[in-house]
Amino acid sequence: MLKLEIVTPEKRVVNAEVDSVTVPTASGEAGIFPNHAPLISALKPGIITFSVKGASERLVVSGGFIEVSGEKVAVLADSAETANEIDPISAKTDREDVEKSFSSSGVVTEEDAQIALEARDLANARVALSSR
Numbered sequence: 805m806l807k808l809e810i811v812t813p814e815k816r817v818v819n820a821e822v823d824s825v826t827v828p829t830a831s832g833e834a835g836i837f838p839n840h841a842p843l844i845s846a847l848k849p850g851i852i853t854f855s856v857k858g859a860s861e862r863l864v865v866s867g868g869f870i871e872v873s874g875e876k877v878a879v880l881a882d883s884a885e886t887a888n889e890i891d892p893i894s895a896k897t898d899r900e901d902v903e904k905s906f907s908s909s910g911v912v913t914e915e916d917a918q919i920a921l922e923a924r925d926l927a928n929a930r931v932a933l934s935s936r
Contacts, residue, residue, distance in 0.1 A: 805821045805822065805823065805838060805875065806821070806822050806823070806824070806825060806836065806837075806838055806840075806875050806876070806877050807820075807821060807822075807875060807876045807877065808820050808821075808822045808825055808854055808877045808879070809876070809877070809878050809879065810852070810863070810865075810879040810881060810884055811878075811879070811880060811881070812868075812881050812882065812883055812884050813882075817863065817881070817884045817886075818854070818863075818879075820854075820856060821856070822854045822855060822856050822877075823837075823838075823854075823855040823856065823857070823858070824836060824837045824854065824855045825852065825853070825854045825855075825877050826852065826853045826854070827845075827847060827850075827852050827870050827879065828847060828848050828849070828850025828851065828852070828865070828925075828929075829845040829846065829847060829848065829870065830845060830846040830847070830848050831845065833850075834870075836872055836877055838875060839875075840872050841872070842872060842873055842874075843870065843871070843872040844869065844870070844871050844872075845869065845870050846867070846868075846869055847865055847867050847868045847869060847870055847879070847881065848867060848922065848925060849864075849865065849866050849867055849922050849923075849925040849926035849929055850864070850865065850925060850926075850929045851863070851864055851865075851929050851932065851933055852864075852865055852879065852884075862886075862887065862933055863884050863885060863886045863887075863933070864884065864885045864890070864926070864929045864930050864933050865879070865881040865882070865883065865884050866881065866882045866883040866884075866922075866926050867881070867882045867922065867926075868880045868881035868882050885930070885933075886933075887933045887934055890930050890933060890934040891934070892931070892934040892935060895927070895930040895931045895934045896931055898927050898930065899924075899927035899928060899930070899931050902920075902923045902924050902927045903924070903927075905920070
């Protein structure tokens with residue numbers, strides 16, 4: 805078992821014993837199981853999935869960091885939302901707004917492009933989670 809703790813600046817979102825965790829890292833999705841090697845990585849916007857006694861739970865994070873040490877997984881997220889906290893209609897509207905601004909952007913800096921991509925990834929993750 806892994807001790808999973810997911811916190812945001814506002815609250816502790818998850819504090820549980822889990823079988824496994826899948827997180828969206830800056831270098832791709834990472835699956836974490838007991839006896840995982842130590843890891844520190846940036847998170848990208850996406851869906852975190854964790855398994856508790858065979859049942860999967862999911863939530864959206866907007867970014868942050870993960871640290872795996874021993875049997876502990878600590879996620880420091882900028883924000884985190886469960887499916888119940890996301891209004892599907894507003895999530896779709898937000899995604900459409902992001903896509904419009906993304907397509908109408910002219911010449912942008914690399915930093916602006918990265919921010920736009922992260923906004924798009926977050927909007928897509930929110931829609932995906934709220935649609936289930």
